[in-house]
Amino acid sequence: MHLLFIKQMNINLNQICKHFGKLQANDHISLLIPGGTIQGILGENGAGKSTLMKILSGFIQADEGEVILDGVQVRIHSPADAIQHGVGMLHQDPLDFPPMRVIDNFVLGQSGGLFPDWKSVVDEFKQLSEQFDFKLRHDAYVDMLTVGERQQLEILRLLWLGAQVIILDEPTTGISALQKQKLFETLKILAGRGKTVIFVSHKLEDVENLCDRVVVLRQGKLVGEQLKPFNTKNLVNMMFGKSIALEESKSHSTDRIAFELRDLSLEEERIQIQNIDLKIQAGEVIGLAGMEGSGQRPFMQACAGFLRPVHGRILVNGRDMTGMNYPAFKRQGVGYMPASRLEEGMIPGLTLSEHFILAGQQEGLFIDHDQWQEVTREKIRDYNIRGKPESPVESLSGGNQQRALLALLQQPLKLVLLEHPTRGLDIESVIYTWGKLKERCCDGAAIIYTSSDLEEILLYSDRILVFFSGKVSAPLSARGTSVAQLGNLIGGKDWARIKTGVGVTA
């Protein structure tokens, strides 16, 4: 097959322009990518990275400019067109069909006969997986795969369709450190075999670890290019136009107990968590580390009153709340911010102002819109939200939705529960978000949050609980723990050496 001999493809983007209304998303971008390399495209949210890649992969068309593949100018009208030219794109969320088998997904994108030739397809699948060292079973069901494996499946499918260039848009969002490592290995193998990999990300660290070369976009313009080895400070300067670093975090922990778990045991479909004892002080920040699905979610849900514990007691500010529901927890000052902003956190179709009305106190029967407009404007100023009181929430960008969710949490709170509070945000927004959260701590709130970013966990937490398939570590002090130690625990290593808050696990 054509995959077996090495062919490299050079990509030349020449003066690409694209605007959406008044927004110039791509402003005369020119870029040369030699075959067989890993090219990083770096930039903060909204810099124009995704737009450029969607143009290259045929999802949208450029207003001006040329795409030249191996010296030939091409017009790419659709994703199918792109793959014909050897360009395949892996999306932020895998576009597969969960209730089907791996091999079904594999065949789906293929054009041609009514009846697939299963035997030869399976053979080719096995051959390809072997070649790139993937451990995918062709008869497994997709909904049983991890996000990382689904990415592998999608990469395999693109290769099988003849992709010479593979574009990955923020592929490390929402996957664990281990899965990321695996993905990077795969991408390096791909590049070694002559494929061109384009890696789009706003995470400096990922780009530095993986890429051979990197370009930086800012506000639609290409502002600079670097080859390995990279100068971090320089890259940050290019991304933001100024130098910033994650600032040192201060602890606001006090000695008053805000939240307490006594011998708590939880059960959810696949996960059992047993015998957790935990006392959290007012102002303290607890980070939950672990791969997704290791038990953090049921833990958080129990703390918010969504999930009833099978054993043990939950105390908020000294009051026994065991067995009560979320509204009761909320009345006691427990706030909960879900990870998926538009699915669980906000109501698409309603405006910012209407959200503050819903979250606020009812006064009388009729809504005093002027008064709430004023309240909303105040929150918008206070939380630096780019939007108007009458903006529908779905029109806000991800970072602004995040800030709006923070603003919607009631005041004051005893306990704030946050799922991935900074996922998908650029560094500036991360720093801003934590600044706001630390203000809550100053006011005496305790915080429990999950994150897959280990540096974030170590930097902003006072203590850390590590989750590994239902096992929960005793609280570790963030000061005395390193990224490497934490990484090992998350991956299931070194558990013998630490205490767990747990008896038996299933």
Add this chain to the structure above:
Amino acid sequence: MMKKRWLNLGFQLSALVLALGFTTLILLATKTDPWQAYKYIIIGSISSLRKFTDVLVSFVPLLLVSSGLLVTFSAGLWNIGVEGQITLGAIATTWVLRLLQDSSLAPGLIIALAMLAGMLGGALWASLAGALKTYGGVNEIFGGLGLNFVATALTLWLIFGPWKRPGIGSMSGTEPFPNTLWLPMISGFRLSLWGLGLGVFFIILIYFLMKGTYFGLRIKAVGKNLKAAYLLGVPTTRYLMLAFILGGALAGLTGAIQVTAVYHRLIPSISSGYGFLGLLVAMLVNFQAIWVAPIALFFAALNIGSIQLPIVLKLDSTLSGVLQGVLVLFVLLMDGVRQMITRRSGGAS
């Protein structure tokens, strides 16, 4: 923003044109002159004061039931059980009228009590579907559909059983109530100003309820994203139930009007399909209370206008139903087309 509004109006108008075009094709296929048919519909609905008041007689129940459905629709509920709720409203009204017709109470008071009972009956029937949904996990479409059948069976049993006419039960319904227990009408016409007044009152009430109150906003929030509404602190179960109860009460009042102002007795098909027609109206207005009255009036005119079609053109009067149904389909279709077009031209990275 202004441009967008005109664009939306353009799409809605084109839906109307397409619906008329489609209905015309059907008429041509049956070898009927479409102009004749449309002309008779218009003549049949507005050519005389009498005909126009007949349109209003049909408008009142449609307006009431659509107002209630606006609430359940806003809460994200497909209240298919609305037909049964109308029926139960009619049954409860009939029951109270029968109970009190020989009492010494003032007739006005009896009618008022009977209509209140009708609202209660509809609300009760709706809260059954609501309880099935919120506590039993039964989708309101299936629950409502089942309860519709039960309501029909209950009506037939009452008409042929305990409430049958002296002598023998008949499909023509229960024994008519005396004139004193009718909702007062304009003399010479079938229209009751009281009924019309109630319809207008409730659509205005619902308009302000949905637009300006905490209650309305919470109902909308529950309908658009139940989970997020719960997290923001809205007691979602309570608001779902309230939406059912309010929608059911208005459906029940529709049934009460059918008994006290139109048929003056309980008949087997007392709901007259107004529930399903109301669902079409509610779908068509797309959550905007301001449009309920004009659309309901238009539908009522179609209903009345097509009554004489069988006589003059040998055409079945269900032509109005064809036009109404096709209109809804095309409006939904054009809305999909509009969304597709605006999405393609917009959408930044």
